[in-house]
Amino acid sequence: NAGVTQTPKFRVLKTGQSMTLLCAQDMNHEYMYWYRQDPGMGLRLIHYSVGEGTTAKGEVPDGYNVSRLKKQNFLLGLESAAPSQTSVYFCASRQTANTEAFFGQGTRLTVV
Amino acid sequence: GQSLEQPSEVTAVEGAIVQINCTYQTSGFYGLSWYQQHDGGAPTFLSYNALDGLEETGRFSSFLSRSDSYGYLLLQELQMKDSASYFCALTGGRGSTLGRLYFGRGTQLTVWP
Numbered sequence: 001n002a003g004v005t006q007t008p009k010f011r012v013l014k015t016g017q018s019m020t021l022l023c024a025q026d027m028n029h030e031y032m033y034w035y036r037q038d039p040g041m042g043l044r045l046i047h048y049s050v051g052e053g054t055t056a057k058g059e060v061p062d063g064y065n066v067s068r069l070k071k072q073n074f075l076l077g078l079e080s081a082a083p084s085q086t087s088v089y090f091c092a093s094r095q096t097a098n099t100e101a102f103f104g105q106g107t108r109l110t111v112v
Numbered sequence: 113g114q115s116l117e118q119p120s121e122v123t124a125v126e127g128a129i130v131q132i133n134c135t136y137q138t139s140g141f142y143g144l145s146w147y148q149q150h151d152g153g154a155p156t157f158l159s160y161n162a163l164d165g166l167e168e169t170g171r172f173s174s175f176l177s178r179s180d181s182y183g184y185l186l187l188q189e190l191q192m193k194d195s196a197s198y199f200c201a202l203t204g205g206r207g208s209t210l211g212r213l214y215f216g217r218g219t220q221l222t223v224w225p
Contacts, residue, residue: 033213040120042199042217043155050211058212090154097203097211098142100157 002026006091006104013081013111021076021107023091031094032074033101034058034066036087043090049074050097081111114138114209116200116216123222124190132185132198132219140206144176144183147199149218155199159185187221195223 007022023032030051035043035058045058052071063085065077074093078085088108094101116136124130134144143162147155161167161176161183173186187194197218204212 031211031213035215040217043215045212045214048212056208056212059214092155092213094213097205098160098162100145100160101147101155101213103154103156105154 004091004093004102004104006089006107008107009105010108011110013078013109015081015083015111017081018077018079019081019109020078021089021091021109023074023076023093023104025072025074025093025102027093027095027102028071029093029095029102030071031097031101032068033092034064034074034076035090035092036060036085037090037106038087046076046089083111085109086111114141114202114204114212114214116202116214118198118200118216118219120217121220121222123224125224126190126192128190129186129188130190130221132187132200132221134183134185134200134216136181136183136200136202136216138181138202138204139209140204142203142205144174145201145203145213146172146174146185147201147215149197149199151196158198190223192223192225195221197221 034046047066049068091104092101146158149155159174
């Protein structure tokens with residue numbers, strides 16, 4: 001059982017470059033989430049989706065875009081990376097709004 | 113909006129009991145969850161309270177009081193492996209926040225031998 005898989009696990013970008021982080025889940029979950037985690041800041045919600053074809057903004061959406069064309073995949077895009085986007089990114093999924101969330105192993109992104 | 117407050121650090125010795133409190137502000141939510149995260153790892157689910165009262169899962173218990181906007185995680189018979197960060201989280205249950213999963217900033221628990 002793969003659960004929630006994030007790709008890539010590590011990445012170094014130059015300022016201004018773009019990239020896409022992929023989150024894939026094999027549990028047929030409806031809800032998917034993207035978070036960033038910075039020291040002392042906890043998990044801050046970037047964007048989320050409550051079902052295939054839907055997306056919504058979280059607490060810190062600026063500089064990011066997302067898409068959920070297929071139920072099992074949730075993509076996070078950085079169009080023009082900035083050093084302030086250096087962080088650890090976590091994806092999570094769950095079946096309903098009141099069930100446990102399962103997290104991927106994280107993507108460590110450094111923007112130089 | 114939604115906000116959750118929890119202490120930044122807690123320390124205790126092996127075998128002791130520790131309580132991590134969480135206060136929150138929300139316009140409506142499904143329930144309060146707790147997650148554990150070890151350094152360098154992913155958060156993992158510990159407990160969920162949909163209703164007021166105590167939920168017990170082994171050495172861990174969680175409590176919710178909706179009238180007081182307050183919950184806590186109770187860890188008993190502490191072990192060294194319990195040293196980790198603990199997060200309270202709630203899911204928005206109304207309007208534009210429906211389905212959002214919000215986390216507090218986390219409490220770093222250090223267990224000493």
